[in-house]
Amino acid sequence: MRNSLKNLKRIFKKKYRGKSDESASRINTASPDTSLQSVGPPPNPLVSPPASIPHKHRKTESKVAAGNNDTWANLVAFSSLLHQNPLLAPLARAMDELSWYIQAQEEIITAHEEYKELHTQLEALFKDLRLHFSTGSPPAMTTSMLNLLRSGPSYESYTELQKGARYLAYCKRNGTWTKLQDATDAYKIISSESWWVLMSRNICIGPYQPHAKLNATLNILRIVDKQATEAQLRQLHSSMSARYNSAEAHIVQRRECTPNTRTQVLSDLNAWKNNPDGQKLCWMSGMAGTGKTTITNTLCSTLDRDYELGASFFCTRSLPACRDIKLILPTIAYQLARFSDPFRGALLQVLDRDPDVHTKVLRVQFQHMILEPLQEVRGSLPTNLTIVIDALDECDDGNGVEQILEVLLENVSQLPVKFLVSSRPEYHIRDRIGKSTRKTQVTLHELDEKIVKADIETYLRAELAFLSIPFTEEQLEELLERAGVLFIYAATAVRYIMDPKGDPLERLDAVLQAPTPGQELSNKTKIIDGLYEAVLTSALGDPGLERSEKQRMELVLHTVVCAQEPLTIDALAGLLCLRSTWVATALRPLWSVLHVSGPDSSDRVNMLHASFPDYMLDPSRSKQFACIAALHHGKLAEFCLRRISQNTPQFNIGRLESSYIFDEDVPEIDDRVKKAIPLDLLYACQHWAAHLCLGESSDERATTHVYDFLSKRLLLWMEVLNLTKRAEMSIGLMEQTVSWLRGTGCSESTVLLAQDARRFTTMFATSPVSRSTPHLYVSMLASWPEHKPIAHYFTRKSVELARFKGIETTERQFGLLSSIPAGPDVGCVAYCSNGRFFAASTGDGQIIIWDAASCRMAIDPIRAHHKPVQAIAFSPDGTRICSGSHDKTLCVWDVENGQLVAGPLQGHISPIRTIDYSPDGLWLVSGSTDGTVCIWSTETWKQKGNALSEPGQNVYSVAFSPDSTTFAVACYSVIYIWNALRRQKIGHPLEGHTGYIISLAFLLDGNHLVSGTDTCTICIWDTTSGQIVFGPFHEHTNNVSDLKVSPDGHFMVSASFDNTIRIWNAQTWQSRTIFRTTGVVNSVAFSPDGLRLVSGSSDGTVHIWEVESVPEEQLTVNQLNGHNSWIRSVSFSPCGTYLVSGSYDKAKHEYWVLSVGVSTDSEHIFSVPEDKSIRVWSKRTGELEYTIGPIEST
Template sequence: MDRLKYSPEAFYDTDNGVEFARKECTAGTRKQILDDIEAWVEDSTASLGYWICGMAGTGKSTIAKSVCIRLKKKEHLAASFFCFCQIPECKDYHRIIPTIAYQIARYSHTFAQELQKVLEKDRDIGTKSPGDQLKMLIVGPWAATTRTDEFGNITPVTVVDTLDECEHVSLVLKELIPAIQNQKIPRLRFFFTSLPEKNIYDHLTNVINPLPPKSQAQEFELHNVEEAVVREDIIMYIKEELSTLRLDIETHQVESIANKAGKLFIYAATVIRYITGVKGLGKTRLSDIMSKGHIPRDKKETESLDNLYSDILANVLSPLTLEESELTVKILYTSLFVGMRVSRSMLSELLEIDLKFVESTISSLQSVLYVDKRDQAIYTFHASFLDYIFSKMRAQSFHCDITKHHTYVTRVVLDRQLKFNICDFPSSFLADRDVPNIDQTIEEKINEGLWYSCNFWAFHLTNANLHEGEVIETFEKFMDEKILFWIEAMNLLGRLPWIEVMNLIFWQIQNFQYLGTQISQLKTVMNAFSLSEVKEMTPHFYLSIIPWWPVEISVVKNLKNVLKVIKKTGHGTIGTQINIFQEHEDKVNSVVFFAGGDKIVSGSDDNTISIWDPKTGAAIGNPLCGHKNSVLSVAISPDEYWVASGSKDYTIRIWDVNTGVTIGDPLNGHSDHVRSVAFSPDGQQVVSGSSDETIRVWNAKTG
């Protein structure tokens, strides 16, 4: 048997010293969980496997040891292997199968005899692959036990704890799990515990090829146990651990510690170690915890918790390339320090990182993060992880400098693509709510990343390092080029007036006099718009608010250079004129912006169509001539190569934007004025409406 290279350090009851001692559950705690596991063992119709998964620190290993003790008393325990990353022999995947085989041989006389025969034939079996080890050391010898009645009504169980702490454990699971599921080891049941890591999850749940219920591992998520149940167990645990001390600890103090622990036994254990760590300081340290409201942040006092979190992060990052590691850290930090809980898709769009990579990253961090099934948002399992990662002394290389990260996110959110008329409204005459498919359009044009940026750029800006030149430069550029487009987007989202947030920004940047003045003036603009009658018609922010605004905000001045607006009353023009386009010789009936905002097309009673530069007001090329009467309507194809026009001459014409030449012959068929034209979304068809009370659809290329 010695040739098996088994690991006695991995037995559940091995004394590995005070530092690595394995503890069982405090008497009276975890009762329901342990009873349910025992019931699973006793039920002959139950599944062959049972898997407890849970976030770090929820007490999986103490449950596993208690399970072993209970099973041992009732002669159910065939073998155990407690993986542990700090003991070399307990994290070596080569040792799992031999160690289980060795213990089953001590449990079953028949199995021992068959195993001895195998070892006599192959002395080096301990060095073989997990697949060969499983076949020769367990499957083969176990077959002999099925031909006897050695176990009677007893159900043998093997316990394997903390799979995630064994290096390359997938190499074992990919052989062991199919053998269990295909009943190559009939009657031998397996009890597993681990973090909810994806590679383990995929093996134990067999998500690709689901099997019948009996062949599946029964899954129990420890971190989903109701907090009230866990809280009672933690209270019982705290009282038991402190019972030998003369601290006169009060009920409300015990409850306070339990409340802070949430579902984390390791948090409570860390507090207990702190209180009892130095003789004579128990009362002082208890008082310290009660007054500060959190676990001490001294590295020595939180060492076990810190090591746990550091190991988790190291295991996630170590297999990655440098570039992948940097992206993973950005995803982790941003998911922790955002203005609201975000989903994986929002995080992907915000950081402009591939969604599959984001999903894979969050999945790899399932020991400290989880995705809520109700809102799909990312949450931390416990506040202690934030305490850890905030502290440079505790987290060391994994420490997140929150100011530095807010500075990074500020640059990201202020650099988002905002633009004039972001939803491409075709007209300013409709209220926003009356625009067809408005909700769907807003959702498409203002995606999750842009939505977050619009709503939370101020949160990140006010927490960033404003003395970093690049941040102020980015903010100045945002104010000069995008701030009015941001107001447009926020109005569409129903998020104005936002005045309180602007006040906060003002106080943060008042030392930057130029920006402070800009913010102060902008607040007035936003307030005026949010209280105006045209608030429900977003395009009128540009048409009815901005052109008449007297203050000199740089972006207002820049925008005025591209607006054509004339102030009028019933008695004629009384205001200033901005960029009047003056090439037409008669009334202008129709104007349309190109989607990119770089051109405008117009149709007039002078029988022509003109194309304009909106920045300069100058005509681009010569007027498009051909109609024999007034041009009543113009439209632009989705690819912006063609212009369609409808006229009082009863025809529709299609023009090449670049050459000004008509495409084919006029489209004839209407018997009265053509008052409206439009392109189909694919640009292949033109639809027209006429005073002859008909609507016609035309092939744009052939007529």
Template sequence: MGATLSFGESNYGSQVAINHGQIINQVYQPNLDDKLRVVHGAAFDSYVDQHEDECFPGTRTDILRQIKDWASSPQGRCIFWLNGMAGTGKSTISRTIAQAFRMEGQLGASFFFQRGEGDRGNATRFFTTVANQLMAHIPELRPLIQKVLQNDPNISTKSLSEQFKQLILQPLGEIAQTVPQVQRVVVVVDALDECAPEQDVRMLLHLLPQIKKSPVIQIRIFVTSRPELPIRLGFRKISQVEYQDIILHNIPRPVIEHDMSIFIHHKLMTIREEHDLPSLWPDQKSIRALIQMAVPLFIFATTICRFIADHNWDPEERLNKVLEYQNLSLSSKLDGTYLPILDQLLIDVDGMTEKQELISDFQRIIGAIILLFEPLSLEALAKMLDIPESKICVRLKSLHSVLHIPENKTSPVRMLHLSFRDFLVDSNACDKTPFYVDENQTHQQLTTRCLAVCRSMRKNMCALSSDGIRRVDICPKAINHYLSPELQYACRYWAYHLIEIKDVDSMIDEALIFLQKHFLHWVEGMSLLGLISEVLGSLDHLQSAIPDHKHSGMSAFLQDAKRFIRKNRQIADEAPLQLYCAGLIFAPQKSIIRKEFESELPNWIYQVPEINKNWSAELQALESQSNSVHWVANSVHSVVSSVHSVALSPDGRILASSSGDQTVRLWDTATGGLQQTLEGHRVYLSHDEIVRLWDTATGALQQTLEGHSNTVDLVANSLHSVTFSPDGRILASGANDKTVRLWNTVTGGLQQTLEGHSGSVYSVAFSPDGRLLASGSRDLTVRLWNTATGGLQQTLEGHFELVSSVTFSPNGRLLASGSWDHIVQLWDTAIGGLQYTLKGHSGPVSSVAFSPDGRLLASGSYDSTVRLWDSTISGLQQTLEGHSDPVQSVAFSPNGQLLASGSWDYIVRLWDPATGDLQQTLEGHSDTVHLVAFSPDGGLLASSSWDHTIRLWNIATGGLQQTLKGHSTIISIAFSPDGRLLASSSGDKILRLWDTATGALQQTLKGHSSIVFSVAFSPDGRLLASGSSDETVRLWDTAIGGLQQTLEGHSSIVFSVAFSPDCRLLASGSSDKTVRLWDIPTGNLQATLDTEGTVTKLKFSRDGSNLITNLGTFGFQSRHIKHAANAFFKTPAISIEQGQWINMNGKNILWLHPEFRPSCSAIHGDSIALGHDSGRISFLRFRL
């Protein structure tokens, strides 16, 4: 926190800055564009692909002409699809036309997919990368995309459809007014078949044609791929008028032979010149043979020419070696491409032992290179495989024709073409070459090595100076310094190598031992790398690969780990070291992760709050805001729309929620990620008389069914809920007339009228077998009816507000009810008993829905969240003894040995902060208790309530001593130093002084023109200070009640006032974000401290050297402030920052989970008490 101090009577000024510590001697300041996560090697002209070939002059002329004509024609279709089998030259054509379009100023973006190249092998960052390049090509897009990043910094982690809509489609539509004329821009997408998984390929093919909607910027998309089935099916769903295609392997053979001849002639002539070979080399017969061997695979020509050109060998011998294969019976063209290269490795290798060693090394080294999910440098590869660099260099020496082996040992070694891997791992290859690579064995070896590398991880790997340091403030160079390339790889991919093993059982024990010791270290590493969103996916994949009955220990660990990550994903991404702080402190007592890593708890805390023993039923909380989604814990706040209805897909993987912003959103129940936003209805209840059907995979509008009559609108105000019976024969409706009606759907006739509710019926639901009907009403009850007879079976009572939603579990044994009391309740339908109460929402619950297997329950609320609950957990919400409603006020006794709390439940409770035990319950108020305060000797407690009374309690006996009446709404109370007087302020603009012994009113002080928010006695008790919304501070004589001074200077409400111990200074805190210091004898302003927020709590330390506020503690460098050049500095203390962080010594150290965020708080020395909306009180103590 920073602060600026300016003096009222001088020209001096000083800056007070809080030093949060430098990280590796520098603080990284990320650019806004850094939030747009891109794949840096994906563009056609990237450094990693700079040596890749383009089409040789004179070749592919007809294809290139067709592509250029398509791109320049006003009638050109949106997409051009070039498809062909492996090795036919698709990527070479892509690079050629990308270069040509760039030279002509038409290239907007390019993305070259490549399996085994990290994020180039998936679509996670496809749209962010394309958007980043489009910004550079079309400058008008930059401010629009940057605005998206400002509104939703996490857009890069959203679903593909959300990224496409916000980063591509909407910005292109918005620039229509700023771009003077129509522009045609080409986007090149190469090797779409190398994108995984198939669902993402399908999604891309669904989204990309929509780009034609852009009115001014005409985007043309050039796509290449192999003719894989998912891609063929994807294009079949695209209208033929939206794309044209060419199939490379169907091009007439003479055309291919012509192009191949030009290419091979040129390459061989170059080899002849470089090796000073005879002018007649090679003869035409050899050239013709090579051409026939190559057609139609350009990869053959390219690879074989590299093989012949290798300077370490004789080109003539190598050409002759290749031609030996022309008459062999080869099963595929790839055999002729790669067998000559592999067979030559064994030439001149004598002895079986040497051959076996060579083959073994090849399988370990090259097997790893072709199966890595991301290429590694020679240096990193050696450390990953635990093989000397020198040995790897020797084994790679003869493979330059199939691998890119850079001279720089820190650059990655990568395959030149994916077909090399395809050949080596083909099960038929084991009969053709001893160099066959066993995928299963190689993945097992890589898993073992990844785990070995990850065992070097420890807590705080980057040596951060504070547990609250944000990841975005850590210099990327520091992360790369402490997390080596091989460690980064192992962190990200060890689980994926493990699940590729067929006999996964053999690795489970090793993996479990690793997780038990390094789980948090691994998650910290993933967080530092910005990959926390991938952790849950890794855990899910692991769990799905492990049979529960064989590995119960691993299954239990993974289940607990998933709950831990769901709860802490947001803060781990923001501040990774909070995994060991907030993550462990707020984990349930019986959490496996908490038990395993308890020794990692920070040493600055020695009393943690009491936590439930088990995980609650709440699995996730999903919040939608401003077209973005974030965890409920997110600190970003803006206007949100309430959730009106929720439903789970049959497999439980997708949750649909509808809300007041007229959209339907689809969520991934495993990760909490937003998958789709469906827009179309004009109002959220579909009073637009239209039913719409959507494809949940793509978000496409499939059908629009119109036909509802206007009579729907006529009854919309009275009809709250309708539902069909399972067999579709009965329609039930609930309405304002307090009845439930059953209708015959065939005849339209009324079958039954169910009467019994005393209020409007808001929700109806049939049991799965159709025998029961549940109804929820404004009368606070749920009723169960027999649908055959219309008889009332059960009346379920327990809610405190209207019941807005009811639903049965799939087996009919449970009924869930959601209410405006913010609670979801689960009932036993057989006996009508309440089974569980689910608390967590902060607004009315509008909808509830079970998953098809009954394990998940979703609830939607007007608090704008959707929450997922595990309905199988018993003892769901273990409630610690305390208040039954939100806590409004807490205060420590002067010696810190007691804490008082006041609540909406009208009760005052006294607690032992050391143990958390309840000491006394003080009852008497008839409304919310919103203020509590101890007398200076700790013998009395004053409590103020919305019942317009102040009550004085004897702490020793718990007895009520006095009830003070006279105010309207009481705003502030304070004891005099000797405890004989109590001052109170009110919304009636008046201050009152009371005799605490007799309860008599001593003085009535009038003078403020608006609400008085704060009062404080001077240490000698002679003066009383008051702060008001009239922006003034007033000083009163407590003996006679006279006004002494009016201090003016604040520009907003004065929320807090405090005297210095020597009575010379008065401090006042205001919503104008200043603290002002006044000289009491003269009334002059001495200093103004600019703050980052409103100071609502203010007091001096006992020696007067510190000013303690809710925003932190500031110390005086001089006792006489007007003579100090630098009057304030931040001092060691604890405070609560923005209700989300506990701050110590000027640094955020502990993030508060949403359920532990305080409705009120009190600090006493090293202790903090937090009062919560749940009625709970939490205690924490710190080592200062």
């Protein structure tokens, strides 16, 4: 390309210079800039001359154009291809101008030999470009070019490119090519290096790209860009099975409406979709069985055919990936990226900036993955683009459903797309969306009953037309009467009647003879209940069934109803210890209510409709057929644990040969894992804890199964989860197990084993060693402290396992779960009352909120204060977080989106050091170094009266009592108790400290208060008598920076500038254990369940600790006290049994001890004091044996 462009310049340069003398006296024309103002967009190149060309030139131009179509065939084809895509309009216009310029100059230079060579090169170039562009937008067009075309700088580039071409076209149209100035100006334009660079750049081959490498370059760009794009889109972890026409659609029996049915509803939905002035959100609601999914499926098919379906997400309880609320927005973003190239480019920019955006709270997901990209590319999208979310009520997380609806209602009016949401009219959905005026609503069970019944009649006639003996009109009328307005009744009846395993007419009679339920509007479930009862009576009431056959049928049926995800026939057989043929036989009579996706035993078994498990799990409806959920979940927990225990092998299930290779690098690892871990084993490993917790709180047999699992099968279970990339799941499952065991009254040893297992799984799942499953044994188990239960039960079975030994293993920091870098100097940490989030404030004025389960940032950091944030606190309902800063202001933020709710609130004239919410959520109190305390109403965010003042005294800490009636204020070394409502002091000040009181905390009884000072002391006060009842305690060696009481009141935690955190027993006030950090600990906070502790340090780190990691009886771990001054030197004995230290306290010496050591036989100790001597001591007696020196240096 570079050579071709240079040749073209050289040809024109010679030609124009050759004519310069001849044209010297010609009249000048207008300047290029002036001329451009009157030049309009040219027509298609090399087809017909522009309308503005003088009439006398038109015939000639037409001939040139016609003649050039043959010689420039690839240029014509490439330019025509660009005109077919509106997004390439700027490039197409530039190519038009170039085409006009070529045909204008062809008369002048066709005789030149170099022109012929250039013509050949350029035609080959345009052929390559045409072929690459005809396969779809080239790679750069998706993520770079399309965005470039729509941004400001790109238009400047194109303007420069078009200026040159348009000026040349202007000169040609006005017939002034013989004028010297025209020729000179034209030469200046086309010889400009920047013009040629712009032209080469804007045909997507890069500046100065050699033509010989063009094909290779474009192919490489296409492949590399496609791979990078696919990798980024895969990061979204979208649900492929949730698309309306996914491969799993047949598993859950999604189908379209029978022709000529539901026409009115579909017409209404299409009218809504096509109305440019209508609401952007439509809610289609309907009770179970009214045909919502079939209607939305039909609409999706129509939208897809018309290229108006942006995305679809069909929720269903039957598939885990389709009931996870967290997958809806990533899936919509993924499908939109597949639909629209410009959207894909905008989304990829978001993922470049924040690869983890899909893991954040739903509001942040929506803003960054949906709202912002759609707004950016709105001009490129079809007018009626629609996104469909079906059966939203079938998602697991009701709170998440409310959040989805909230962000839709708030933002949908700003979007260039429409949303159709369907669901049952559940209360939490109805309350959010039903009252909104920003939506169109279609309520299926309130449609004209005649129209619905006519549709059902059409459906029944079409489906029953294949009966061997035609049904009578009377039978049809009776069936219609029973169906009422429920399509699910008609669909279930058809499946039951048409089942090839039975006689259709007998089954039709069975349906029609079922007891007719009442038709009260208040209980329409009775309509479908009657049909389900008839089906189950036919299946389970067959007199020919053996008792064992009936029991197997009930077992399989109840398992399908209670299963956490659909299972195959083989998996059901493996889990329930049955033969596959028995399971298949048990399912056959139930095919009208259960769906098997195919004849193979590897196909999954599903409920036909969500109303069936509702029926089965409600004993008042299903009566003798009821599945008692708690009872059956308990059985399934035992089946799961038994399946794990019976697996062969129990060790190295993946047959991995080496720990030196990551799992992902093992050849054919996916096939190996699939063969080693069948679906029933994987199901058991994933869901045993869920069944355990959903079951009845249990008998001794269940706890025995759990104990057996924890003491014998834990590592096999971890292997399975790690090999299937589900290691993080183990953390939550062990949390559930510990909670369940506490409620059973089992032995303390079992609980301790479960707690140790929880820590073991957490550390492995969050550690890099999990990338290689063998390291579960060679690293994790080998280094686990010998006195811990996991080591006790598993290392003795691993005879050949190498063990790590020594003090680093036995005295490791055992409470630390995770360390998170937060920023400069973490000033304060807080835990949300619902356990979903924890937060930290930093020295640069930021507030960072993390998701407590994943330890990932939930929203972008909140940046508002321009000075350090010293205090933060979550509101009791967990929806707000308040911050107090050195900039003297308070701000209140929405936890979900980080938006400012109130503030900045001004009431202090000095930095704010402390804040606290009242437990009832009505008040917030703040304290400042100006000696003032402000009480704020959380409803109006106005002060209650004037600020309370303690002139000349810094307020470092405030704390509300548990009943919200009083609060304590620490001013220098004195504590004042205030009545929150009357704003009056209560009783006498609490005095006794000699330094600044930095932290306060009430005990749960409200009568006792804990205080910590900068003199390393902690005291417990009786607020009624004003006396210290426990303490002072001096365990810390530096300022006591923070105090918190556990939610159950059993423990108190203290943080200190000595880099330690101590946990205290609130009954005995003994220090229970100690955690050490690498920086000054400024703040601590308990999780709501009291099992976790979060701390913030001056080194910018937030630590997550496990409070229960150390047994109750263990006090401060191996803290050796003896010296009363700095320790200068320490040394271990070679035998490893004792430690020697030397200090500046001159113990047994007249001078400071600079160094100590131990002899090779561990019997003698050496010390080097400041007098330059070496002293030798007996290890046994501690007496000085002899002295060497003093030794003088030379």
